[in-house]
Amino acid sequence: MTRLTFSAFAGILFTFASTQAGAAMQTETVEYQIDDQTFTGYLAWDDAVDGERPGVLVVHEWWGHNDFARDQAEKLAAAGYTAFALDMYGSGKLAEHPDTAKQFMQEATRDMEQIKARFMTAKTLLAEHDTVDGDRIAAQGYCFGGAVVLNMARLGVDLDGVVSYHGALGSPLKAEPGQVSARIQVYTGGADQMVPSDQVAGLVQEMQDAGVDLTLVTFPGVLHSFTNPGADRFAEEFGMPVGYDEAAATRSWDGTLRFYREIFGQ
Numbered sequence: 001m002t003r004l005t006f007s008a009f010a011g012i013l014f015t016f017a018s019t020q021a022g023a024a025m026q027t028e029t030v031e032y033q034i035d036d037q038t039f040t041g042y043l044a045w046d047d048a049v050d051g052e053r054p055g056v057l058v059v060h061e062w063w064g065h066n067d068f069a070r071d072q073a074e075k076l077a078a079a080g081y082t083a084f085a086l087d088m089y090g091s092g093k094l095a096e097h098p099d100t101a102k103q104f105m106q107e108a109t110r111d112m113e114q115i116k117a118r119f120m121t122a123k124t125l126l127a128e129h130d131t132v133d134g135d136r137i138a139a140q141g142y143c144f145g146g147a148v149v150l151n152m153a154r155l156g157v158d159l160d161g162v163v164s165y166h167g168a169l170g171s172p173l174k175a176e177p178g179q180v181s182a183r184i185q186v187y188t189g190g191a192d193q194m195v196p197s198d199q200v201a202g203l204v205q206e207m208q209d210a211g212v213d214l215t216l217v218t219f220p221g222v223l224h225s226f227t228n229p230g231a232d233r234f235a236e237e238f239g240m241p242v243g244y245d246e247a248a249a250t251r252s253w254d255g256t257l258r259f260y261r262e263i264f265g266q
Helices: 006-010 067-078 098-108 112-127 144-154 197-210 231-238 246-263
Strands: 014-020 025-034 037-046 053-059 082-085 132-142 161-165 183-189 214-219
Touching (some): 037 067, 037 112, 053 144, 067 132, 183 197, 183 246, 197 214, 214 246
Parallel strands (some): 053 132
Antiparallel strands (some): 025 037, 037 082
């Protein structure tokens, strides 16, 4: 079982490959190691922003660390944050088929200590970046990643806020009164077969009982993976009950930026 201590981070190896994505946009591909396994993340920030700014972790869908996750990091950088699209599976584990995605997800989630170790390593990497105010960190996740960030909040990880997009809402973990420090936003589709209404109701009850600051938005008629423009291809190719919805994607993104401005006092 992995135990997270300061000394555990001392042996992590980092390598960086920098690129310039625009006039002021800077990006870095970051390779790092945890327990002898290599992971590949992606940092993005805007050089035109003066001084330290809040950092946001981006946790990928069950497909793995892909271009969609990196795009979200770049969008956050354009909004004035430093973002780190982390890797929960390990370098090269990028699924092209649902069966492979399921396998990767099951391997990553076989115990909560492993999930937390991978998340906390990425959080430390982001917080220590030169552009980041390490006392102001949030996390957002999509699908599988949405469940991850909610569980990190349940565990009491020191985060200002978490945002879950079409993530699973049920969990063996339960929020306890006084344990959750993060404010939470959840965006879910009203027609999402993977997140049925009983999960939605259960989350509201759980967070209310624990005294957690929760904002939940449900979009009527909207399917799973509504933020990802590639969802329609997955639906056609694999017969999955998913679909992109531009209006829901835009509303959830705009709501997220308002949320960050509020929690970070901007």
